[in-house]
Amino acid sequence: NAGVTQTPKFQVLKTGQSMTLQCAQDMNHNSMYWYRQDPGMGLRLIYYSASEGTTDKGEVPNGYNVSRLNKREFSLRLESAAPSQTSVYFCASSELPPAHYNEQFFGPGTRLTVL
């Protein structure tokens, strides 16, 4: 039971390059999330998927796209990376949708640097 896994762990991109961050959970959770963590900013929600087949914007969605591939997997894509997207990205999942009262389980993070 691995919980929430993310790949890659580290990535360096040049401005304008694209990449996809992968996330998978094996807890049969319905909801999945993508956050970014920046110094002094806490965790900010980029996109979330309340259930398989749905995705919604969070607090900071600009420059990102997501795909809920199936119940287990939720990917985050940067189409044209910018230095402002240098951050640590966390994927999370929860049993119930975000409107409900339940904890979220986080992956180990992807540290992304955009030069």
Add this chain to the structure above:
Amino acid sequence: DQQVKQNSPSLSVQEGRISILNCDYTNSMFDYFLWYKKYPAEGPTFLISISSIKDKNEDGRFTVFLNKSAKHLSLHIVPSQPGDSAVYFCASKSSGDKLTFGTGTRLAVRP
């Protein structure tokens, strides 16, 4: 507009003493509060939660206090241990809405 504020970026405590981490919020609709703990190079892990119908929730060495009138919650760790050294995030939500996280407090427990 930061709705959840952790005004102390860092805290240092002697092993065995009490650690008190504070969190203030501005949204009076928040009714569920959580604390997460994060070690370096790992994702945050859930620690303890409290709903607005309570003013205290205890789990072993960890106790969360909620003061709704002051819009303030605190996490008490007693006794503090070196393994408690981590960044602690508070998070809040209201019914039907998503979690809002604070900026985190780095706790260092000195042996």
